[in-house]
Amino acid sequence: MTMKSTHDSPILVTGAAGDLGAIGRNLTAMLLDKGHKVRALVRREDERALALRQLGAEVVQGDLTDLTSMHRAIEGVARIYFGMSVSAAYLEATVNVAAVARHHGVEAFVNISQMTVTQMSITETTDSPQHKLHWLAEQALAWSGLPVVTVRPTVFLEGFFLRLAAVGIRDSNELALPLGNSKTSPISAVDVARAVSEILHDPAPHIGHVYNLTGFESADLDHYARVFSEALGRTIRYRNVPLSGWIDTLREFGVPTHVLNHLAVMAELHAQGRYDRMTDDLFKLIGKMPTSMYDFVKLHAAEFTPTEATV
Numbered sequence: 001m002t003m004k005s006t007h008d009s010p011i012l013v014t015g016a017a018g019d020l021g022a023i024g025r026n027l028t029a030m031l032l033d034k035g036h037k038v039r040a041l042v043r044r045e046d047e048r049a050l051a052l053r054q055l056g057a058e059v060v061q062g063d064l065t066d067l068t069s070m071h072r073a074i075e076g077v078a079r080i081y082f083g084m085s086v087s088a089a090y091l092e093a094t095v096n097v098a099a100v101a102r103h104h105g106v107e108a109f110v111n112i113s114q115m116t117v118t119q120m121s122i123t124e125t126t127d128s129p130q131h132k133l134h135w136l137a138e139q140a141l142a143w144s145g146l147p148v149v150t151v152r153p154t155v156f157l158e159g160f161f162l163r164l165a166a167v168g169i170r171d172s173n174e175l176a177l178p179l180g181n182s183k184t185s186p187i188s189a190v191d192v193a194r195a196v197s198e199i200l201h202d203p204a205p206h207i208g209h210v211y212n213l214t215g216f217e218s219a220d221l222d223h224y225a226r227v228f229s230e231a232l233g234r235t236i237r238y239r240n241v242p243l244s245g246w247i248d249t250l251r252e253f254g255v256p257t258h259v260l261n262h263l264a265v266m267a268e269l270h271a272q273g274r275y276d277r278m279t280d281d282l283f284k285l286i287g288k289m290p291t292s293m294y295d296f297v298k299l300h301a302a303e304f305t306p307t308e309a310t311v
Helices: 023-033 047-055 067-074 090-104 115-119 129-144 157-163 166-172 189-201 221-232 243-252 257-271 281-286 293-299
Strands: 011-013 038-042 058-061 079-082 108-112 148-153 174-177 210-213 237-240
Touching: 011 023, 023 038, 023 047, 023 189, 038 047, 047 058, 058 067, 067 090, 079 090, 079 189, 090 108, 090 129, 108 129, 108 189, 115 129, 115 148, 115 210, 129 148, 129 257, 148 189, 157 293, 166 174, 174 221, 189 210, 189 281, 210 281, 221 237, 221 293, 243 257
Parallel strands: 011 038, 011 079, 038 058, 079 108, 108 148, 148 210, 174 237
Antiparallel strands: none
């Protein structure tokens, strides 16, 4: 049964201007295409906020940890997508938004978490401070009494396989990552946005559910290097780089310590085989298979291709 609210009430999308993963931006466009009004929350007014307005979204500037701006963002909305990038303030932001959402009586609160939380419990955690914050945030939302839907994607294609790998592939024909020799099932953030858009379109059947989203297949990095080779038309080889040196390089580029600690643990868990997992939850939600690595590489081929092609 469809909930009483209609497309008259806007849906709040947090992180709408974010770039890594871009769930919020893609979700905004998808909900607008379905005929929903969207209130897009951004941290600052810039060209990304302008682009959201041009799509047709109502743009609100605010900070997830600020009580006043969250009242401004949430008042009048019926449904919320809550997502935030890796941050030491993640738990504070979750509880702040949840408290205001409960005050305003929202009918659906879709929380984007991480699939590693599936393997955590009151006695089991990881060494990632971000993983612990996600687990604690899920506990707080469960206690809140809000109508929550939890979405736990595995590692994003846009993260390790694009942002963190593009330079090595482009310049050295190497998929250079510290992920060991175990299997992993990366998913496209666009597919996650599709799943969330389906949930927010009609949340009633999903309230209280947890969806664990994995990608097209679970395979090792040598396999994915061969997929890159096929898609790009040149030989790409996987190089399992030392974790410490990889982290040092990211630190030199100014990646915050909290994020570095999280990425280091993700790499270690990959090497342990903790990302070798598959579900059909995405297919159940969107009725389509996840984006394959081949199609993903083809889509982003320009970012993996040397710019000085003619020498």
